Amino acid sequence: MEYPGWNGFLGTRASFMLDAVCLGMVLVLAILAWSIWLVRKQNNYQLHKRVQLTLAGLLVIVLTAFEVDIRLHGWEERAAGELGGSPSSGVYYVLWVHLFFAISTLVLWVMVIVRALKNFPRPPLPAEHSQSHRRWAWLAAIDMLLTTCTGWVFYMMAFVL
Known part of the structure; x- marks a missing residue:
């Protein structure tokens, strides 16, 4: 079945952007872990700051492109699959759980970054x-992990199964 927008590259019903974000979150989590390691084990505060600000900037760009793609092309038709109709109610439940973590992650990341820029010396x-910072940043990192995991569950339920 042909769907609106670019078709994905993972062989599912997902769009190109859904596939890219799904795979890209593996890289985001790896970079996040490396950045935490930099500051905890290497005491490299400057590189940690640069990595976090770069990661935040890239996430803003990619997730904006993702949201534009979803708004232009939707996701429900793809999630319904070959049978048509609409996605199951379980898919919507998982989406709402995912959105809870995604929105709280955004709020936490903005708060952690703004407070860090305001309260840490330069360099x-x-x-x-x-x-x-450590307490709130860990909470934001855990929230990012939960956002990613719930996003993968949504992806599987909506576009693979």
Whole structure:
């Protein structure tokens, strides 16, 4: 069946952007883990800052392109598959759980970045803000992991099964 927009490259019903984001999140999690390792094990605060700001910027660009693709081409027709109709209610439930984590991740990341830029010295070094930053940044990282995992579950339910 032919769907609107670019067709994906993973052999599912998903669009190109859905496939790209699904695979790209593996890279995002790996970069996030490396960035945490940089600061925790290498004390490389400057590179950690650069990596985090670059990752945040790239995520804004990619996720904006993703949202434009979803708004232009939708996802429900693809999720319904060969049989037509509409996706199952379970798909919508998983989507809402995923959106909860995605939105909370966005809020947490913006908060952590803004507070870090405001409260750490330049160049970045441990400071009074470090303990708070560590707590909220870990929460944001865990939220990113949950966003990714729920996104993969949604992808599987909507476009593979």
